[in-house]
Amino acid sequence: xxxxxxxxxxxxxxxxxxxxxxxxxxxxxxxxxxxxxxxxxxxxxxxxxxxxxxxxxxxxxxxxxxxxxxxxxxxxxxxxxxxxxxxxxxxxxxxxxxxxxxxxxxxxxxxxxxxxxxxxxxxxxxxxxxxxxxxxxxxxxxxxxxxxxxxxxxxxxxxxxxxxxxxxxxxxxxxxxxxxxxxxxxxxxxxxxxxxxxxxxxxxxxxxxxxxxxxxxxxxxxxxxxxxxxxxxxxxxxxxxxxxxxxxxxxxxxxxxxx
Numbered sequence: 162x163x164x165x166x167x168x169x170x171x172x173x174x175x176x177x178x179x180x181x182x183x184x185x186x187x188x189x190x191x192x193x194x195x196x197x198x199x200x201x202x203x204x205x206x207x208x209x210x211x212x213x214x215x216x217x218x219x220x221x222x223x224x225x226x227x228x229x230x231x232x233x234x235x236x237x238x239x240x241x242x243x244x245x246x247x248x249x250x251x252x253x254x255x256x257x258x259x260x261x262x263x264x265x266x267x268x269x270x271x272x273x274x275x276x277x278x279x280x281x282x283x284x285x286x287x288x289x290x291x292x293x294x295x296x297x298x299x300x301x302x303x304x305x306x307x308x309x310x311x312x313x314x315x316x317x318x319x320x321x322x323x324x325x326x327x328x329x330x331x332x333x334x335x336x337x338x339x340x341x342x343x344x345x346x347x348x349x350x351x352x353x354x355x356x357x358x359x360x361x362x363x364x365x366x367x368x369x370x371x372x373x374x375x376x377x378x379x380x381x382x383x384x385x386x387x388x389x390x391x392x393x394x395x396x397x398x399x400x401x402x403x404x405x406x407x408x409x410x411x412x413x414x415x416x417x418x419x420x
Contacts, residue, residue: 162377164277164278165276167252167377168252168254168276169374170375170376171252171253171256172255172256174255174374175232175255175258176255177374178191179232179259180192180194180196180199181194182374182376183232183233184202185376199235200234200235200238202235203236203238204238204239204242206236207240208239211243213416214321214323217398217399217416219398221289221320221321222289222317222319222320223243223244223289224244224289224317225244225245225246225248225287225288225290225317226247226248226288226289226290227247227248227283227290228240228247228248228250228292228293229291229292229293229296229308229312229324230250230251230252230293231249231256231257231260231272232260233256233259233260234249234259234260236294237260237270238263238264238265238266240292241266241270242266244289244290245269246269246271247269247270247271248272248283250272250273250275250283251275252275252276253274257272278304278307279307279308279311280314280315281311283311285314286316288315288316288320289320289321290321290322290323291315291316291320291321292323293312293323293324294323294325294405294414295405295406297309297324297325297326298326298327298379298380298405298406305326305381306381309389309390309393310393312324313393313419316419320419321416322415323416324414324415325403325413325414325415326381326386326412326413326415327379327380327381327405327406327410327411327412328382328383328386328411329380329410329411330410331408331411378410380406380412383400383411386413386415387400390415390417394420395417395420396417396418396419396420397416397417398416398418399416400413400414400416401416402414
């Protein structure tokens, strides 16, 4: 799915069921999230993130933070309690408008629409903290890699980046041999052919979805991410397994800085 299609789908999610699209709790589908409860999840998440950062004995300057894939501002609003200024970026106009509607910290939180494959409107070396959770997983790897490079470019000296990405699907213990065989075959197929297959599959999905927005999930294997980060000039501080992508995906949280 290219960025134009991604924008269209997430703009529609923002129009019909924005909070569930961000936190896909089955019990909350159909606009059943209570707004206060929803934003409290952001407060809890950010609190846990900084407890994790402190456990690594890292001191982060509290001047400016970037929330990439900000949605309606669930995490941005929480970050505003830790930083002088927070910049939220999202691809969906409907989400950005809702984020502006729900902000409670005045000019401390600024929200921007970005539908390009870069973040050129952000200055070099300008953010002390860059955070992205449950966002890159919805973006094709070719775009996700470029955004990570942009995180590094925009990161200030001694700043910190934390982002989450799924690695690969998890096979259940009781999975059928045919499923294992499919996984083996998939591992042997060149990536360009896999990308072509995904494109065809998504086109079929668009037809069957009858106009409903589509939420894709993509992964990049951990070893590929590590290699990519090192080539891009990143220093890996820590890699932590998490459950952000759900029970059927192996997912990791990457904590990095600049070399």
